[in-house]
Amino acid sequence: MAAHVISELSQPSPLTSALPTVETLTSKDARLEIDPASYSALYNNTPFSFQHNLHKLDLFQFESICDLADRYTGASPNDYFVTGSSPKADAAFFDTEQIVLKPVEAIRKLDEKPTRILLKRPENYDVRFRDLMNGLIQQLRALPGGLGNQPIRRIQSSIFITSAAATTALHFDPEVAFFTQIEGDKDYHAYPPDQVTEEELETFYSRGRVSIGQLDMSKLNPDQDHFFPLKAGVGFHQPQNSPHWVQTRAVRSISYSLVYETALDKQxxxxxxxxxxxxxxxxxxxxxxxxxxxxxxxxxxxxxxxxxxxxxxxxxxx
Ligand SMILES: [Fe+2]
Known part of the structure; x- marks a missing residue:
């Protein structure tokens, strides 16, 4: 695995004693450090954390993220969201101020007010994200249990750029997720999917839409709140239909999420x-x-x- 490499020659010569060089990591160097036992036992039923090195990749450096956001300027509005903070964790999910800015404009104004920017499917805008997505899926397939060789019906990644002190209200998503923190802190609260009743899931899936599921916080068991204080280099697995809500802390946050739905999940x-x-x-x-x-x-x-x-x-x- 490539990493930040520092020359450690014991007897530096005049030719090799230049300042140590830091190797730039690219998509092919991305690694998820997932405990196989946790993965095998908890995949798609209980959230669990892992380590990763995605924050060191060239494509996640802030200037690169700004370049990517700029490519969304003429994009379909379906490919991004720019919105304000939810008023509180148990608010209605879409009860937020819509901010009429292009993603790259919103990034420049991130310090002016709580703002959430979602760049959907960056793999369609920069091939390095497609390489990253494919490489991560290969790593997951190589682990015992879990995804294995199940066919995937729908897959996409997303980048979340969020100002300080912003809240995303409670909801669930109809897909398996591997969520990684790239920059800043993010307090992530995730519950196992069995906190959602069969009747709630039936109502959601009867609509046949890829959307978010709205939930009532008071019906969740607080003892089942799996709290992940995320920082760069830390990630976690979010099972399909896991209720979750999120808050950023004192600084800007950047996160990357890979989500998919297998043929079995779809069935x-x-x-x-x-x-x-x-x-x-x-x-x-x-x-x-x-x-x-x-x-x-x-x-x-x-x-x-x-x-x-x-x-x-x-x-x-x-
Ligand atoms: Fe979500």
């Missing part, structure tokens, strides 16, 4: 969508994974049903 979501309609007619469906064969049948059956409902809705409402 479980579709099974939950089917279960939503079963429950609507008074049945009590079993939670997914109890009967994989039945899960598969439900997942296949719900696709045309949901398509039909969408068509009917469009016909009714235009």
């Amino acid at each position: 479980i979501g579709l099974t939950r969508a089917f279960n939503y309609f079963e429950r609507k007619v008074g049945l009590h469906p079993a939670a997914p994974t109890k009967n994989p064969q039945l899960d598969g049948l439900k997942a296949r059956a719900i696709v045309p049903v949901r398509f039909g409902l969408k068509v009917a809705h469009k016909l009714r409402h235009g």
Whole structure:
């Protein structure tokens, strides 16, 4: 593994006694230092922390991040968010001030007020991020258990640039995440996905949209709050559907997240969508994974049903 390399020749010659050089790390040098036992036991059911070296990569140096943000200037609004802080951790997720600035403008004004900038899918703007994403997935696949060789249906990365003292309200996301802190401090509170009820998950997946899930903080068990005081070089694994909320501290924060949904994760979501309609007619469906064969049948059956409902809705409402 490449690292910051300092020349340690015991007898420096006039030719080699120049100041030690620091090697620049690139995407191919990125490493996640994940404990295999934690990964095998906790993957996609309990958040756990790990170390990494992504903060040392060339593509995460601040000037490089600014160059990247500049490339989003003419991008689709779907590719980035610029928004204010949530008023509190248990606020409605979208109850924030929308800031009408391009990402690169918002970065320059980061000190003026609490601001959150999300650059989505940087791998579409700089090939180094695609190389990074592919390299990290290879590392995860090489670990025993967990992702293994499961097919991935949807994958993307994101960069979060956040001013000091900004809050992201409680929510969950329909994807597995490996979250890494690049710069500054971030207090991250994550709960295991079993804190979300089957009924809440069924309602969410019945909509068939990739979005965030809104939750009520008072229904979560505070003993299940896994607190990660993140700083550069520290990351954590966030299972799919894990409730979480986040706060930055006294300085600017930069984070990088890799998220994906496997074919099995996708099937479980579709099974939950089917279960939503079963429950609507008074049945009590079993939670997914109890009967994989039945899960598969439900997942296949719900696709045309949901398509039909969408068509009917469009016909009714235009
Ligand atoms: Fe999230």
